[in-house]
Amino acid sequence: MQGAVNAFLSHGNLVKNLVLQRFRVANPALRPILFSRFESVSSARTEEQSFESTTISDILKAKGKGADGSWLWCATDDTVYDAVKSMTHHNVGALVVVKPGEQKSIAGIITERDYLRKIIVQGRSSKSTKVGDIMTEENKLITVTPQTKVLQAMQLMTDNRIRHIPVIDDKEMIGMVSIGDVVRAVVAEYREELDRLNAYIQGSY
Numbered sequence: 108m109q110g111a112v113n114a115f116l117s118h119g120n121l122v123k124n125l126v127l128q129r130f131r132v133a134n135p136a137l138r139p140i141l142f143s144r145f146e147s148v149s150s151a152r153t154e155e156q157s158f159e160s161t162t163i164s165d166i167l168k169a170k171g172k173g174a175d176g177s178w179l180w181c182a183t184d185d186t187v188y189d190a191v192k193s194m195t196h197h198n199v200g201a202l203v204v205v206k207p208g209e210q211k212s213i214a215g216i217i218t219e220r221d222y223l224r225k226i227i228v229q230g231r232s233s234k235s236t237k238v239g240d241i242m243t244e245e246n247k248l249i250t251v252t253p254q255t256k257v258l259q260a261m262q263l264m265t266d267n268r269i270r271h272i273p274v275i276d277d278k279e280m281i282g283m284v285s286i287g288d289v290v291r292a293v294v295a296e297y298r299e300e301l302d303r304l305n306a307y308i309q310g311s312y
Contacts, residue, residue, distance in 0.1 A: 160256070160296075161256070161257045161292050161293075161295075161296050162253065162254055162255060162256055162257065163251050163252065163253050163254070163255045163256075163257065163260055163274055163284060164253035164254065165257075165292065166257065166284050166288050166289070166292050167253065167274065167281070167282045167284070169292075170282075170284075170288065179193065179194075179197055179199060179202050179203070179283075180202055180203040180204065180205050180280075181193060181202045181203075181204055181205075181217065181238055182204065182205055182206065182207045182208075182238065183204055183205070183206060183207065183214050183215075183237065183238055183239030183242070184207055184237055184238070184239065185237070185238045186233065186234055186235070186236065186237060186238070187217070187222060187226055187233040187234075187236045187237070187238055187240075187241060188233040188234040190202055190217050190222075190238050191219075191222050191233060194219065199285075200218060200219045200270060200271060200285065201216055201217065201218040201219070201270070201271035201283065201285075202216070202217050203216055203273055203280055203283055204216055204217055204238055204239070204242045205280070212279075212280075213245055213248070213273060213275065213279075213280040214239070214242070214244070214245055215239075215242035215243050215244045215245050215247075215248065216242060216243050216248060216271065216273060216283075217238050217241065217242045217243070218243075218270070218271060221241050221242060221243065222241075225241040226241065248273060249263055249267050249269060249272060250272060250273045250274070250275045251263065251272055251273075251274055251275070251284075252274065252275060252276055253274060253276055253281065257289055257292045257293055257296070258293065260272060260284065260289055261286075261289045261290070261293060264286050264289065269286075270285055270286045271283055271284070271285050271286075272284055272285075
């Protein structure tokens, strides 16, 4: 997954150039018409339908409230065993941790990695260890807002080698996205951009 993400970040912006290059080579006679036409309107088209414009808010809307673990959480005083059981039941790799009785007040995050590194490897008991003892605390969390661009979120996740990132708005937890959510959104956006380029080249614009 990390390799695929890095490939998007390193080479994703070449997609349009590769498509245009293909038509340049395959149809040299069309080059003066096609590329002068493309250059004359591409900036206006970009402003109207900006490439790489998907935001975290778009992902959350697509997931829907409560879908794919977006709203799954546990409390700092829950046992690690219960937290891992919840992750397994809901097929997610992380839970947002909140203070007892304060569902919107984020205290940290607990992930599968926390369980493996701080419980299994250290030989601790998951049934007697509290989530608050092994979670990544709020002051160390990497978060995004609903307005964060998807590619920016992907860069944050790859740079920091994390697979889940909480979404915070006005200091309140409103959801969480995974690296899988982000990659799917990027793939969808590149596909739409290729469709727009193809339609343009075929004269649909």
